[in-house]
Amino acid sequence: MTHLFRLLFDALLALFLGTMLFQANQLPVGGGVGISPAFFPRLALVFGLVLTLIVLIRDVMLFLRQRKASTPHISYKAVAYFILLMAMTTGYVVFSEAMGFIVVTTLFLFVTVAGYKAMLVGEGESRSVWSAGSLLSSLLFAGGFSIVAYVVFSYVFKVTLP
Amino acid sequence: MSDIVASLGILVDIKVLLGIAFGTFLGLVMGALPGLTATMAIALLIPLTFGFPPEVGIGMLLGAFCGAVAGGAVPAILLNVPGTPSSVASTLDGFPMTRRGEAGRALGLAIASSFVGGMLGALLLILFAPPIATFALRFGPAEFFSLAILGLVVIAAVSTKSILKGLIAGGLGIFLSTVGSDPITGVLRFTMGEPSLITGVNLLPALIGLFAISQVFQDVFERIYKKKEPLKKQALTSARPPWGALRRAWKVIASSTLIGTLVGAIPGAGGSVASFLSYDQARRMSKTPEKFGTGHDEGLIATESSNNAMASGALIPMLTLGVPGEVATAVLMGGLTIQGIRPGPMLFEQSGALIYSIFIAFLLANIFMFLIQLFGIKLFVQILRVKEAYLMPSILVLSLLGVYAATGNTFDMYLALAFGALGFLLNVFGFGTAPVILGLILGGIAESNLRRGMTVFNGDWTRFFTQPISLALLAATVLLLFFLFRKKSPQSYGSGE
Numbered sequence: 061m062t063h064l065f066r067l068l069f070d071a072l073l074a075l076f077l078g079t080m081l082f083q084a085n086q087l088p089v090g091g092g093v094g095i096s097p098a099f100f101p102r103l104a105l106v107f108g109l110v111l112t113l114i115v116l117i118r119d120v121m122l123f124l125r126q127r128k129a130s131t132p133h134i135s136y137k138a139v140a141y142f143i144l145l146m147a148m149t150t151g152y153v154v155f156s157e158a159m160g161f162i163v164v165t166t167l168f169l170f171v172t173v174a175g176y177k178a179m180l181v182g183e184g185e186s187r188s189v190w191s192a193g194s195l196l197s198s199l200l201f202a203g204g205f206s207i208v209a210y211v212v213f214s215y216v217f218k219v220t221l222p
Numbered sequence: 223m224s225d226i227v228a229s230l231g232i233l234v235d236i237k238v239l240l241g242i243a244f245g246t247f248l249g250l251v252m253g254a255l256p257g258l259t260a261t262m263a264i265a266l267l268i269p270l271t272f273g274f275p276p277e278v279g280i281g282m283l284l285g286a287f288c289g290a291v292a293g294g295a296v297p298a299i300l301l302n303v304p305g306t307p308s309s310v311a312s313t314l315d316g317f318p319m320t321r322r323g324e325a326g327r328a329l330g331l332a333i334a335s336s337f338v339g340g341m342l343g344a345l346l347l348i349l350f351a352p353p354i355a356t357f358a359l360r361f362g363p364a365e366f367f368s369l370a371i372l373g374l375v376v377i378a379a380v381s382t383k384s385i386l387k388g389l390i391a392g393g394l395g396i397f398l399s400t401v402g403s404d405p406i407t408g409v410l411r412f413t414m415g416e417p418s419l420i421t422g423v424n425l426l427p428a429l430i431g432l433f434a435i436s437q438v439f440q441d442v443f444e445r446i447y448k449k450k451e452p453l454k455k456q457a458l459t460s461a462r463p464p465w466g467a468l469r470r471a472w473k474v475i476a477s478s479t480l481i482g483t484l485v486g487a488i489p490g491a492g493g494s495v496a497s498f499l500s501y502d503q504a505r506r507m508s509k510t511p512e513k514f515g516t517g518h519d520e521g522l523i524a525t526e527s528s529n530n531a532m533a534s535g536a537l538i539p540m541l542t543l544g545v546p547g548e549v550a551t552a553v554l555m556g557g558l559t560i561q562g563i564r565p566g567p568m569l570f571e572q573s574g575a576l577i578y579s580i581f582i583a584f585l586l587a588n589i590f591m592f593l594i595q596l597f598g599i600k601l602f603v604q605i606l607r608v609k610e611a612y613l614m615p616s617i618l619v620l621s622l623l624g625v626y627a628a629t630g631n632t633f634d635m636y637l638a639l640a641f642g643a644l645g646f647l648l649n650v651f652g653f654g655t656a657p658v659i660l661g662l663i664l665g666g667i668a669e670s671n672l673r674r675g676m677t678v679f680n681g682d683w684t685r686f687f688t689q690p691i692s693l694a695l696l697a698a699t700v701l702l703l704f705f706l707f708r709k710k711s712p713q714s715y716g717s718g719e
Contacts (some may be wrong), residue, residue: 108393
């Protein structure tokens with residue numbers, strides 16, 4: 061993981077905690093011996109924010125010291141698949157109600173399984189992943205899994221799926 | 223006594239028995255697959271437990287925990303790839319035995335040692351848990367507050383490489399526990415106008431997201447930087463336990479079980495520590511220490527009996543004090559909480575029969591684990607051939623489907639996805655996910671007891687430091703932090719990658 065991404069994450073986390081702390085300060089403050097509903101979240105957020113800032117400062121120092129560190133070997137196929145997987149998973153959640161469980165699950169599994177196989181070429185996956193046989197096995201798995209999952213959840217667990 | 227008699231009913235309840243067997247089987251499968259852990263097995267099972275009575279659901283979860291710890295030995299012995307962190311030490315003598323052509327004997331030894339260690343550990347759990355819980359009945363709001371803080375600090379400090387980052391993740395979890403309607407004043411906190419958040423952050427999507435979805439993302443992400451070696455095919459006909467070898471190593475089993483249970487009961491110590499300590503102790507006790515590491519029976523017996531005893535020990539602080547000592551029991555506690563069971567001393571006081579049902583279920587899980595592995599070892603060897611290309615996307619679907627099935631709310635699927643992304647980032651940048659979930663569970667306990675205590679003590683906060691047990695717990699927290707900061711190098715405070 062490059063130092064820059066680490067710094068970016070630290071900064072975003074600090075920003076998030078700071079924003080939430082600002083929101084916590086808008087909560088009503090109670091009186092008397094009881095503790096207000098704002099007290100505990102404020103405590104957690106101040107604690108988290110202070111420690112995040114310490115980590116951020118340490119990481120900045122580390123970044124300045126190790127800027128010239130060599131870049132590790134990156135598999136661009138894995139990067140592409142990672143982005144595809146994130147996008148497909150988000151799409152799966154967004155479209156599951158509109159498209160229905162079986163269709164969206166089959167589509168999701170077919171694309172992600174075929175994509176995974178493509179990523180693994182050269183790492184034990186020797187067959188051509190774009191051959192008709194390989195694509196058919198991915199499609200059969202995707203369809204079969206979706207139908208079995210639908211039947212199990214609908215009829216065994218009595219869950220109404222989208 | 224009546225509680226024990228009442229709990230014996232589960233022995234003849236076919237639903238409970240099937241639930242434990244199913245959970246154990248799933249745990250064994252997940253444990254046998256390198257990269258999938260006991261934590262993920264429990265997290266994926268939780269949604270399925272909703273439709274069952276608590277005894278069945280708890281049995282499934284305990285079975286998964288027990289099975290996953292034992293299942294890790296299969297790839298450790300056959301492929302030199304530990305299925306779970308606690309089976310790392312089993313590669314030392316297990317894999318050399320496989321290379322000598324004794325894979326069946328090694329697996330037989332591992333299966334039998336896991337069973338004996340697990341059963342003895344479960345008996346120690348039954349012996350020690352009730353007196354600890356009885357002592358904990360003296361706890362009031364100050365003690366529970368201090369205990370929650372100790373639990374959080376322990377898991378934050380030891381579950382990640384960086385203490386500071388673990389504590390940040392714990393703070394984040396505490397903050398998330400405050401989302402929703404304030405239970406005392408009814409004030410809405412951080413709901414951002416979303417009605418589904420009024421009752422707070424649902425624990426299930428958080429668990430599934432942080433421990434199942436994030437794991438899949440991370441597994442794929444790791445391929446960006448390093449190649450994974452393809453698993454080699456293995457053939458095996460049987461795995462008959464060599465009972466004679468086990469009888470001869472009774473001293474090793476006794477010491478390893480004791481070490482496993484004790485280390486498991488110490489919050490944060492974990493399975494790999496227990497198995498390496500037991501391994502080292504067995505070598506010291508051995509007449510042939512030079513054979514350790516070359517495929518020696520005693521080495522494998524020590525690590526495997528210790529592993530499963532550790533699982534029993536880890537249940538002690540979780541059940542008696544409501545403070546899980548490591549990640550898998552933190553998730554298990556989340557699963558119990560979702561079932562409406564709040565682990566802690568009051569559970570022993572109010573639901574004695576349920577506690578003994580848990581004990582019996584754990585003993586049964588060990589028996590099922592032994593039988594399933596003994597007769598199904600060929601299947602577990604086949605499981606190693608399952609292609610990741612099919613496995614990882616299927617886990618994603620099952621995770622999201624499980625959340626939807628349990629809650630019937632699409633918002634919770636978004637929540638699980640968000641927690642998955644959060645968990646992935648936290649893991650990649652060295653913050654860890656266990657402190658978040660523990661913060662989410664213990665944050666509510668800490669806040670409610672802090673507020674209750676302040677009311678009871680008429681606003682005198684110094685009482686949290688003057689009650690003896692509370693003071694001892696807070697002192698233990700400070701001491702732990704002090705020693706951990708001293709032990710770890712300065713660099714590890716910041717970067718936890």
